[in-house]
Amino acid sequence: MRRALVLVAALAAPAGPAGAQTMLDQEQRLIEIHSLLVDLPPVDAPGSYRPWETSLGLEVVAIPGIDGTTGSRRQITASDRTSVFPRPRLAVGLPAPDGFRAFAGVSYIPPVQIRGVSSHFGALEAGIAWAPGAARVGLRAHVLYAESKSPVTDPQTRDTLQTFEVGGDLSAGYGLRFGPIDLTPYGGVGVTRLAGDFHVTSDGNVLSSRYTALALHGGVRMLLQGHWEVVAEMAIYPGRLVDPRFRAAYVIDWGAKP
Numbered sequence: 001m002r003r004a005l006v007l008v009a010a011l012a013a014p015a016g017p018a019g020a021q022t023m024l025d026q027e028q029r030l031i032e033i034h035s036l037l038v039d040l041p042p043v044d045a046p047g048s049y050r051p052w053e054t055s056l057g058l059e060v061v062a063i064p065g066i067d068g069t070t071g072s073r074r075q076i077t078a079s080d081r082t083s084v085f086p087r088p089r090l091a092v093g094l095p096a097p098d099g100f101r102a103f104a105g106v107s108y109i110p111p112v113q114i115r116g117v118s119s120h121f122g123a124l125e126a127g128i129a130w131a132p133g134a135a136r137v138g139l140r141a142h143v144l145y146a147e148s149k150s151p152v153t154d155p156q157t158r159d160t161l162q163t164f165e166v167g168g169d170l171s172a173g174y175g176l177r178f179g180p181i182d183l184t185p186y187g188g189v190g191v192t193r194l195a196g197d198f199h200v201t202s203d204g205n206v207l208s209s210r211y212t213a214l215a216l217h218g219g220v221r222m223l224l225q226g227h228w229e230v231v232a233e234m235a236i237y238p239g240r241l242v243d244p245r246f247r248a249a250y251v252i253d254w255g256a257k258p
Contacts, residue, residue, distance in 0.1 A: 023071035028209040031196040033066060033241050034078055035163040036213060037085060038146045039192050040107065040123045041235045043247045045173040045184040045221040046138025047101040047129030049093030050253065055229055057249020059107075061085040064243050068152075076152050081117050089247065091125075101136075102128040107144075116158065117150040134175040140190075141168045153200055160199040167192035169215060180225045187218035192237070213237045219245075227251050 043059055063083055068075035078085070091105040104126045111120035122145055129138030143166045152159040169190025176183045192215050198207045219233030229249040236242050 024207075026070040027075075027198070027207050028211075029240075030066070030068060030070070030075060030077065031161065031198050031207065031209040032194065032211045032213070034148070034161055035146075035165065035194045035196040035209075035211075036192070036237050036241045037061060037063060037078060037243070038119070038121060038144065038148070038163060039165055039167070039194075039215070039235070039237075040125060040142045040144055041190075041215060041217045041233065041245065042140060042169065042171055042186075042188065043089070043219070043231050043233045043245050044091070045136065045175075045186040045219075045231075046127070046140070046171040046188075047131035047136035047173070048184070048221065049091060049101060049103050049251075051093050051095045052254045053093040054252045054254065055089075055091040055249045056252070057089055057229065057247050059087050059089050059245060059247040061087070062244045062246075064241070076150070076155065078150075081115060081150060085119075087121065089249070096128060099130065099132045100128055101131045101138075102126075111147070111149075113149075117148070119146055119148040121146040121148075129171075135172075136175065136184075136186075137170070137172045139168065139170055142166070152198075154202060157201040159201050162197045162199070163194060165192055165194045167215060169217070171217070173221075182221075182223040182226075184221040184223075185219075186221065188216075190215040190217075213240060223251065226253065 063079050066077035066079045068077040087109050089107045094102040096102040107123040109121040111118045125142040127140030129136050146163045148161045149158045169188050171188030173184045173186030192213045196209045216236040221231045231247040233245045
């Protein structure tokens, strides 16, 4: 247990003080950390939905403490403005061959400003899983674009971070049933490629980062009485970010008999 805690702490450390040698490295690191905060890890077990079964819910991304030090200055970071990042997510089960389950999903956030911060965000995902029984193995792909505006270089301005990401992952899970509760622990590994461009309002300067991140995830999905869904997941991007994510949803089975 102690070794596991030390490992998680070591992975999480880069979200704090940036250890890069130059100010440019530190600024690019901040772009990467903030871009990975809006990434779209599964926050779900593979093979969760039968054809046309629909999950409509809200995901909450916990924002860890981020040190915005760059050279002799300190940038305003996401953790200075809020501790959570909420977004709606919709997933729909699709027809698939016998022994398989497929799905497609979408997430969208309109550019509504709250406490000087807004994020115009859109994402698509799709996946297929081998699910002959309790054991399930799935592949998933996702793509997203986000334009986030907030005070960064100066409290009186709103700078802009434009993020484009594409990625894929492989997950495995095992379904367990306890009366009215379906419980599925799962975990997986993937990769995310991001392109982040940070626009400084005051001087028009643009800083960019192109980064490929290893993406690890593990969590538990609980389904109560076939409709109430709760998922807790830990997302890990070694060397950049570690943060917990949660999702609560209501599942509608359009094919179920009344």
